[in-house]
Amino acid sequence: MRLVQLAIETFRNHFNTLIDFSETGNIILGNNGEGKTNIIEAISCLCLTKSFFTPSDAIITMFGQPGYTVSGIFKSDCGIEYKATISYTKVNSAKIYSLNRKKIDHLSNVIGLFPVVIVSPEHAHITFGGPQERRKFIDGALSQTHRLYLETLLEYRQILKQRNVLLMNAREKNERIDATIDPWNEAFARTGTLLLVKRKEFVSEFRRYFEEAFAQITESAEKPSIEYQCTLDIGDASAQEEIEVLFKQSIAKHFVNETKMGFSLIGPHRDELLFSINGSNLRMYASQGQHKSFLVALKMAEFSYIREKCKETPILLLDDVLSELDTRRATNLLKAISSAGQFALTSTERDFFAKFPQSSKSWKIIEVKNGSICYAN
Amino acid sequence: MVFTATSLEELAEHFAQLPGIGRKTAHRLALYILKMPHEEVSALANALLTVKEKVRYCSLCANITENDPCIICSDPKRDHSLICVVEEPNDVLAIEKTNEYHGLYHVLGGVLSPLDGIGPEELKIKELLHRVSTTHIDEVILALNPNVEGEATTLYLAKLLKPFGMKVTRIARGLPVGADLEFADEATVTRALEGRIVI
Ligand SMILES: Nc1ncnc2c1ncn2[C@@H]1O[C@H](COP(=O)(O)OP(=O)(O)OP(=O)(O)O)[C@@H](O)[C@H]1O
Ligand SMILES: [Mg+2]
Ligand SMILES: [Zn+2]
Secondary structure (H helix, E strand, C coil): CEEEEEEEEEECCEEEEEEECCCCEEEEECCCCCCHHHHHHHHHHHHHCCCCCCCCHHHHECCCCCEEEEEEEEECCCCCEEEEEEEEECCCCEEEEEECCEECCCHHHHCCCCCEEEECHHHHHHHHCCHHHHHHHHHHHHHHHCHHHHHHHHHHHHHHHHHHHHHHHHHHHCCCCCCCCHHHHHHHHHHHHHHHHHHHHHHHHHHHHHHHHHHHHHCCCCCEEEEEECCCCCCCCCCHHHHHHHHHHHHHHHHHHHHHHCCCCCCHHHCEEEEEECCEEHHHHCCHHHHHHHHHHHHHHHHHHHHHHHCCCCEEEEECCCCCCCHHHHHHHHHHHHCCCCEEEEECCHHHHHCCHHHHCCCEEEEEECCEEEEEC | CCCCCHHHHHHHHHHHCCCCCCHHHHHHHHHHHHHCCHHHHHHHHHHHHHHHHHCEECCCCCCEECCCCCCCCCCCCCEEEEEEEECCHHHHHHHHCCCCCCEEEEECCCCCEHHHCECHHHCCHHHHHHHHHHCCCCEEEECCCCCHHHHHHHHHHHHHHHHHCCEEEECCCCCCCCCCHHHCCHHHHHHHHHCCEEC
16 A cells, blocks of 8 residues: 555644655655654554544644644555545544545544554554553554454453443442343453454464564564463463353452452453563663664564555554664664555654665655645655 | 524523434524424424323333333234344334334343443343243344444343243344444345344
């Protein structure tokens, strides 16, 4: 998939910005605060129906404006064109997505249509932050590639909310919930098992892409690893039926404790994806550059994984990725993305790209100043 | 927009509280009423009151009706050994429109949802159990909406109904997730009813 053209209206500091993208490399240059990240964020809204870091559409609407509109023309790998538009209106907080001028009923139906992989400073949470950030990473990759996973995930979250209300009632009001929680346990185990099976499958397939990407970027002997850690004791069970049985047993085992705590203690919503380099935990021991390399490799692997599963090349959006990487790793990364597909990369370092006279000839340079494009070749 | 006449504003306010009616539409409706002939307005007002006075819940199936039992429950031509359990009266209408179903109904009045404070006590579940234990029923079809709450309610009812020994089925997941029975087209509802599975 490639984004051919993008139009941004009253979005952050862009009042009315139109960009024609190159179908290969795009370098978005500009000083701090000029509006580079905002362009990446607008593309995120178009591909994923929301910003990749703030959940609030009011915040991304330009100050003093009633709403925003982002539209774009996409071209799939086999050449089919799509015209997509997302508009948001503050007053009724309505968000409307239309594809080829037809309104899409559920925003979640858009996910996966325009596969995209985003790396930005916000994503540093994936390696630095708590387990929820790593779960979000898995969920994101799977949601873009497996429709059923996304649907199950949404169901699971709703079931979890309902189940937690019952557990809280048991804790706070001493309600007897043995019978009423039964169907929720059943649904919890069914959807939770599906998520678990998919996530374990994902990690085992993903590992190969990840190790490859990490080696390519770092060119070092460092040995990275990713490991899925279950709150449920499922041993090495992998068959769905088997895991569902273990899930139910685990629910029974934790029931008394859960009614004491007032929320669900086990399940995929509490699992962890463990990262390490040479056997030491990344979160505790790694350097800034190692974190960044790990993150970039995760994202490049996500790119390959999505391309393989969707049979469509994702769009790569790289916001401020080069900082913290040494010149060799940065160069390796540029090499890797140049052969990957379409990318858009933001940077403040104009001079850095002058070092690549060969490739930079085919790259499109887009310069941003105060929410407008002031130069494009 | 605010009307200068308080009574008009009040009427618009009432309209705005109806489901699916936004503020703008509410104002438009209020203005429309103002322009209607007097006798039409009073017919409308009467109709509103009559509905409230005459319509009640059927003591057998809990559907809305003017006569108790309702016309469906008292129709000897229908199959009285078959009960289709639905959430709301609207779902009865959706299934009746298909003309393919000739059994009886049971309207639960909602689905289990702890978040909204709805437990088994808030639904017509006791009434359903009373029905199946006092009359001869061959099959209960659970036709709740295919969302998380509908699923949980289906599982809950299936477990309660099992001991009575009749066949318990559910409509096939022919409806797209998130699509309410009420909004599904007739063909889809028919297909879902035909493809029901035993649970
Ligand atoms: N809702 C908004 N309305 C108008 N302007 C906004 C809004 N939100 C953010 N901005 C402005 O957008 C600018 C930041 O843009 P952006 O984050 O894209 O900068 P950048 O070019 O990526 O900078 P850096 O190199 O520092 O990352 C700031 O000047 C900020 O004041
Ligand atoms: Mg930025
Ligand atoms: Zn009746």
